[in-house]
């Protein structure tokens with residue numbers, strides 16, 4: 001194999017230190033120096049980075065050529081052994097075939113009223129002149145939305161309790177690697193294990209209750225679907241209780257921090273860029289949004305797409321190669337861990353005109369400034385057969401929360417400076433997004449649950 005470009009061995013230590021401090025800033029610098037394909041690290045911590053559409057071309061084709069678990073296994077402690085995100089090969093294909101229909105557009109549309117209700121319930125607590133960390137408040141709201149969408153009304157009164165039970169386990173996975181598993185009272189690992197046990201008690205009790213009372217796959221919630229659905233290509237094979245538990249918990253884990261981060265960045269960008277909030281309000285108009293109306297809101301769509309371009313919460317993702325691939329003319333050998341970065345790719349000047357400007361119009365096909373995005377240059381949810389399962393759910397949720405915000409509250413950023421980035425798997429605004437509530441336009445619905 002020809003040696004891949006990248007920093008020489010003697011600089012790896014320094015690069016490692018910089019990566020710890022500002023991984024995405026360092027990646028941009030490495031790409032500038034070495035081009036679309038480069039390697040960092042050594043031994044088991046050697047990574048091959050593929051940046052830009054040319055380097056991506058083979059990365060998103062064919063599931064059999066890659067294994068995900070080698071990269072995603074740190075989440076097993078929360079998600080469980082059979083979660084989609086850590087499954088490979090036939091197991092993955094079977095589970096994905098069963099779970100995927102729970103996230104088709106028709107079923108997602110049915111969750112829109114509960115998204116609106118939860119948004120209004122959050123804004124109902126805000127008072128004029130109050131100061132709010134909008135990221136933190138909406139994060140809690142998003143956790144309730146995903147839990148209610150998964151479990152339906154039966155558990156809706158316990159959504160916060162379930163979220164609170166799970167949180168220490170999610171926090172453990174979010175800690176920098178390597179994971180330190182010391183099981184003594186007070187350690188993060190001890191708290192994570194206890195959190196998983198307490199979450200599982202609730203989830204298995206619910207699975208049991210549903211099985212006993214008869215499962216309804218047509219119920220709007222995802223759990224009902226998972227308990228009843230069978231593999232369309234298998235011989236009626238259904239998910240076991242353990243598999244159902246793992247999908248449910250991993251869907252909360254995959255969907256909640258990422259979507260919260262996206263909402264945080266989007267609201268910050270909409271407030272920090274003059275005229276965007278007002279234009280959104282004009283487009284959204286009066287009255288709560290519904291699924292049908294949401295589809296017609298092109299400016300809102302542009303704002304969300306542009307926010308996910310500049311601040312994709314899944315800023316880095318990857319897989320292990322089971323066979324060699326070609327990336328922008330370089331042969332990458334089997335066994336390599338290949339990583340891609342939506343964050344770096346989506347800021348490349350060679351594919352994005354004026355890449356660092358927040359320009360929602362670039363997504364509007366009727367706007368003269370529209371430029372068709374280059375294939376595989378926009379990958380906030382990945383692409384191909386392992387594309388994010390919840391992308392449509394996430395997009396709907398972000399749009400509902402933003403639409404309800406512009407409709408009901410007038411906000412002012414306490415600081416317009418761009419927040420610093422925290423984490424790369426769910427890249428979020430460090431410290432959140434602090435705003436002053438200048439006014440509440442429409443008294444939002446009072447909390448009902």
Ligand code: HEM
Nearest residue numbers: 084085254255258259262313314381382386388389390394
């Ligand atoms: C803005 C929010 C979100 C972002 C940016 C995001 C991003 C991603 C990315 C980059 C991947 C990895 C793709 C790859 O391996 O190449 C992924 C996978 C996944 N996401 Fe999301 N995601 C979001 C929200 C959600 C939501 C709401 C759910 C579910 C409720 C979800 C469920 C999943 C699952 C299950 C996978 C693994 C799919 C598989 O391996 O077959 N995500 N997501």
